[in-house]
Amino acid sequence: MNVELDNVMEIKKLKKSFDSQIVLESITFSLQKGMIYGLLGANGAGKTTIIKSIFNLITPDEGEIYLFNEAVPQSVDQYKKIGSIIETPVFYENMTVEENLLLHCDYMGEQFKNNIDKVLTEVGLFDVKKKMIDQLSLGMKQRLGLGRALLNEPELLILDEPINGLDPEGIIDFRNLILKINQTYGTTVLISSHILAEVFKIADTIGIVSQGKLIKEVSKKALEEMELDIEEYYLSLVKAGEHV
Structure with missing residues (x-):
């Protein structure tokens, strides 16, 4: 695989099954330095499996993961450049x-x-x-x-469902903290959530995951230019993805 040097992380054709159940099917996306990337999908869509694969907690059946231009798993030093919250700390x-x-x-x-x-x-x-x-x-x-x-x-901050269980005020506080950290330090952020509105508020680019597939990748700018109802757009993509 050719690795883009300005990418903090690259995932290429990631596949994973548990017994006969496919949980990830050819997932491919990358994070450029300084961006906030949102993985959006329902519970059970495959988001946490992707993140566990990044940390080598799950071994994919196929595919490649690169952190800081090195294949995973490579060295402990890769992970010392990462900060993370996996659900409730x-x-x-x-x-x-x-x-x-x-x-x-x-x-x-x-x-x-x-x-x-x-x-x-x-x-x-x-x-x-x-x-x-x-x-x-x-x-x-x-x-x-x-x-x-x-x-x-950390150069890369990975947050898996970090706002689960928070009240509205706590969600706003947490969102503002992430934006502040990204803007102040240029920290690259990967955040996964099933809470649609929050992902759209925080992410520069959104990857929509459904039934183990990355069915759409779209920038915030493109979404704003389309002037669509975000919830209807999301549901239409998921529905279409289910029939691919």
Whole structure:
């Protein structure tokens, strides 16, 4: 495969089956440096399988994944350039916010301990760094998960269903944080969600996944120019994709 040097990640013809069930069918897309790419699809569409394949947690049957121009799996250093939230982040409840982040730095790199106060300030949690995890709301835990993902100054941020369970205010806060991080640091972001409106608000490019297929890839600019009802457009694509 020819790798585009300005791409942070490339996925080519990814296929995966569990027993006789096809869960990914020839998935191909790429992320250019500095973009926000949204994977949009219903629960069970295949989004999490794609993301687990990126982290080598699932071995695809066919296809190639490249991170920073190196094939996956290649080296631990590839993953040290990535921050991630996979659904609801998990913390040690009997430890403080700060202690959890210090523990994370023990295996990501001692040098990142100097970033703790910075990322806590970034996600609005500096004033609670001495609080125990069980004292935090769900929204605060999600923001802490984002802070932990940012500790290693990642070039790529991968977020799998990061706003599940958040109330409307928490969703707005989280969305604004992602946009701020992308715009301030140029961090490339891959975000998956089944919440249609949020993906369209945040992503530069949207890949619509249905029944294991990437049925459409479209830019935000193109969507705005079409002046279509977004929900109707999405449903028409999914319906058409089901009959391909």
